[in-house]
Amino acid sequence: MSVYDQYETVIGLEIHVQLATQSKAFCGDDASFGGEPNTHISTISLGHPGTLPRLNKKQVAYAVRLGLALESEINLHSAFDRKNYFYADLPKGYQITQDRSPICIGGQLKIMVDDREKAVRIHHVHMEEDAGKSMHDSDDPYSYIDLNRAGVPLLEIVSEPDLRSAEEVDAYMSAMRQLVQYLGISDGNMQEGSMRCDCNVSVRPKGSDQLGERCEIKNLNSMRYARRAIAFEVKRQIDLIESGGRVSQQTLNFDPVTGETSPLRDKEDAHDYRYFPEPDLPPIILDESYVQKIREDQPALPWELYARLQEEFDLSDYDATLLTAELSTAQYFLQLNAASPHPKAAANLIINKLLPYCQEENIELTEFPVGIAGLGKFIQLIEDGQVSNTIAYQTLLPELIEQPGTEPLELAKKMQLIQNKDEDFLTQLVEEVIAANPEKVKIYRGGKKGLLGFFMGEVMKRSKGQAEPKATNALLREKLEA
């Protein structure tokens, strides 16, 4: 057994989620991503003297929405605090956050790891604001500051140290991303920084119930970086302990180029943030009816939709998982199923054709050349036995994509893809095939019934795929047995 196997990894996560509001947390600046540098700003986000913040009501509603989904206790009396530090992209010299009384307390999020469900406990969720952005490398000896992001509303979700591996961190981050998307409170886009996480990592001998000294890895903005940073950090800590050293509490930076973590600061020179109550923002006082209203308006949650796809539409775990991974996919499925109520066929079409196509073309499902109505009719053609499944997928669909405006039935007719079960049509084909293959017929009649497939294939070939399989099968048997 390797020495690494004798240790258990313990991880707690702080996830920052940027909220999808129109305006910023405490003023009316545009909160959207991008924009020309320093155009989404005002005297408030610039921290000019004499200006006062005023809370965006949506930030409160979104926080409560998330809290309810995480089964948190909604704190009916919460308030803001100032976290003081100096940095060029923090104009006020303090960040407005919630230190003493966060808006959501406790809760849990269930994740799936290796087919097992695990509940990750949430410590709390609090509201705060983002900082601006600094660019250091364009013009020595200056740093350039863009304050568009300064004041964008964030929720920070702090978990208990319940995660035990990079895989669990991955599953937890993915589940959280999926949840905020379903709730419509954030796009959860890690590339654009809408979701970032700090990882608190420690190790301890297996079986121990004491927590080891932890290190915090800051600002991991992709799952890949998080995995690599955790793997590196776990090995570093175990090596340190095994060589007789001790892990000291540190804040670490992860360098994606070297794949290594390195200390930003030790506990001794940890920041002294001097939190104190934010006097410019009155407390947030909620009542049960406010919470109840949000509860009633709560959109479907990922796990509810997953259960519905399995129970109401009888889809497999595989199908339901893929279809609910993204809210947009699940909504698309429901629309397609409403247009043509054949859930398994709709699931197959989306999973096997539409998603790969859209990924290849880098478009959204809703931008697929053939609309929902057309695809509904396409499914109906197969279900009604008018076009065979194979022909529909291999021949009709590619042509439909080329001519998205056409009616699937008209196109199938024009392409002569409609299956034919007309008895005269089939009888002629079957007789032709029998006449053309006397040797095979003899062998079949000698007892080799497996040859039926061969005859079916021949009839299909001659009919250019139009022979309706059920009727053809029956007719072939009849003629061959005669």
Place this chain on the structure above:
Amino acid sequence: MQIDEKLISRLEHLARLELSGEERAHIQGDLNKILDMVEKLNELDTTNVQPLVYINEEGNVWREDEVRNQLPREKALKNAPDEDGTFFKVPKVIDLDRNDA
């Protein structure tokens, strides 16, 4: 609690101030007086008194989520000590030692 030389240095760093010897002595005296006053207040029994944080009773002063009152960039950059028409320019700070959110 007494304000000593060490604490003055720490506060100086936290406030990003540089004080002369004279100023340090002066501030040390002031701060000690303030602490004495707080000590005096502490003589009162406040066992069952909730801390007063907000003078105003009012809560929930919220606004609608609407984009408004933005500044044109030109105006926003006007009072900056240094800028290039697009960005605020500051002395280079590659201090990763910060909170990013």
